[in-house]
Amino acid sequence: MTVHEQFGDDLALYALGALSGEEKISLEKHLQDCPSCRRELEQLRGDAALLALSTSGPRPPARAKSRFMDALAREPRTEPSRSGFNWWAIMGWATAAVMLVFVVGVARHNRRLSSTVAELSGIVERERLAGDQARRIGDVLHAADAMPYEILPVSVKTKLPAGKLIYSRERSGLVFVASNLQPVPAQKAYELWLIPNKGAPIPAGVFRPDSRGMAMVMNPALPAGVEAKAFAITIEPEQGSSAPTSEIIMKDAGS
Amino acid sequence: MSTASKQSGRDDGALIAAIRAGSQNAMAELYDRYSSIVYAVAMRVLGDTAAAEDVLQDIFMHLWRNPGTFDASRGSLPPWLAVVARNRAVDALRKRRPQSDIEDVTLSVEPDMAAEADRSRVAEKIRSALKDMPVGQRSALEMAYFEGYSHAEIAKKTGEPLGTIKTRIRAALMLLRKAVEAT
Numbered sequence: 048m049t050v051h052e053q054f055g056d057d058l059a060l061y062a063l064g065a066l067s068g069e070e071k072i073s074l075e076k077h078l079q080d081c082p083s084c085r086r087e088l089e090q091l092r093g094d095a096a097l098l099a100l101s102t103s104g105p106r107p108p109a110r111a112k113s114r115f116m117d118a119l120a121r122e123p124r125t126e127p128s129r130s131g132f133n134w135w136a137i138m139g140w141a142t143a144a145v146m147l148v149f150v151v152g153v154a155r156h157n158r159r160l161s162s163t164v165a166e167l168s169g170i171v172e173r174e175r176l177a178g179d180q181a182r183r184i185g186d187v188l189h190a191a192d193a194m195p196y197e198i199l200p201v202s203v204k205t206k207l208p209a210g211k212l213i214y215s216r217e218r219s220g221l222v223f224v225a226s227n228l229q230p231v232p233a234q235k236a237y238e239l240w241l242i243p244n245k246g247a248p249i250p251a252g253v254f255r256p257d258s259r260g261m262a263m264v265m266n267p268a269l270p271a272g273v274e275a276k277a278f279a280i281t282i283e284p285e286q287g288s289s290a291p292t293s294e295i296i297m298k299d300a301g302s
Numbered sequence: 303m304s305t306a307s308k309q310s311g312r313d314d315g316a317l318i319a320a321i322r323a324g325s326q327n328a329m330a331e332l333y334d335r336y337s338s339i340v341y342a343v344a345m346r347v348l349g350d351t352a353a354a355e356d357v358l359q360d361i362f363m364h365l366w367r368n369p370g371t372f373d374a375s376r377g378s379l380p381p382w383l384a385v386v387a388r389n390r391a392v393d394a395l396r397k398r399r400p401q402s403d404i405e406d407v408t409l410s411v412e413p414d415m416a417a418e419a420d421r422s423r424v425a426e427k428i429r430s431a432l433k434d435m436p437v438g439q440r441s442a443l444e445m446a447y448f449e450g451y452s453h454a455e456i457a458k459k460t461g462e463p464l465g466t467i468k469t470r471i472r473a474a475l476m477l478l479r480k481a482v483e484a485t
Contacts, residue, residue, distance in 0.1 A: 056465075063443075096385045098447055099385055100421060102345075102384075108355070
């Protein structure tokens with residue numbers, strides 16, 4: 048690893064939160080463009096974490112546990128948290144997002160075509176029905192007893208990496224969810240590619256799987272109206288590439 | 303697997319998943335497993351039981367309200383908690399608003415420290431390395447990390463040149479790294 052030596056001392060200070068002033072601003076600017084210094088910073092923070100972990104002392108008093116349990120009891124949480132990476136929650140959000148795009152799309156399209164009260168009434172009714180449907184899907188996916196089941200051929204003994212992708216050319220929208228992905232090496236990430244009928248592959252999102260091998264890409268920035276011939280995944284530097292630099296490791300089954 | 307994990311049969315990842323699903327029992331188990339780490343760090347920085355208990359409460363309640371805050375792909379839980387505790391405690395010590403979001407803590411720690419035996423072994427190495435370190439080097443490192451002073455403040459307090467403080471702190475961290483790599 049090559050760390051720019053002129054920033055070596057400053058990186059150590061920055062890792063401890065002890066760098067200030069112009070030097071801090073200058074280093075932060077450099078870090079934006081330097082993966083090797085970012086990696087060294089993570090390592091230095093790790094070194095500092097060991098310093099924190101080396102502290103020893105008395106265990107917290109029993110009253111601290113009581114105080115914590117009282118606070119917990121005052122804040123029960125019956126629904127899965129949405130701040131974490133929850134596969135089914137994400138499926139719910141993804142479904143809701145797709146439905147929302149659909150609903151908004153229908154509404155906009157129809158507004159352009161209609162101006163009569165009768166037509167507007169029809170739009171409202173369709174929006175209501177679509178909204179009800181999205182809510183019902185969300186209710187099931189977010190239910191406290193919702194359990195994920197993966198239905199596979201009985202001959203399948205191991206779970207393979209897999210992804211589901213929904214793409215709308217008209218909306219320039221894309222939702223991708225994946226499971227059973229292998230971890231990627233440090234400073235690497237998966238990159239999704241939209242392969243158009245004509246022209247070079249288009250970057251469609253960089254992602255890293257969580258500890259359970261799950262990942263998601265939702266509505267990456269895509270050029271308008273591109274007809275997709277296929278979708279593929281490669282492993283790229285963590286910041287992503289503008290063109291694939293490695294072999295395709297996953298692609299859609301139709302290509 | 304750590305001793306705590308063996309007692310419950312659930313590793314940290316399983317506990318976090320259960321916490322995300324709203325399990326108070328899982329949250330209590332995680333508290334039992336790691337509250338001593340958080341409290342020890344907070345006490346080291348603050349030297350005051352009431353203030354350390356506030357930091358302890360604050361961090362675990364934050365984790366309960368926002369279990370997605372901890373991202374296992376960015377490091378294992380014990381060092382992450384230790385760093386979050388240090389950051390919160392230093393903010394409390396300097397009586398300032400939080401300087402960094404809990405979500406921003408990203409570490410690279412080897413070994414991953416999920417096992418209690420690993421943590422004890424590494425902690426002993428670190429303590430030994432600190433003991434053998436030149437006094438000025440150790441003092442600069444501890445002033446920066448446990449007291450939250452900037453390098454300029456340390457230079458002013460010690461009367462040493464800024465460059466010397468910078469070099470000492472980096473060298474001190476490198477010594478800690480070497481000590482752990484030697485395990």
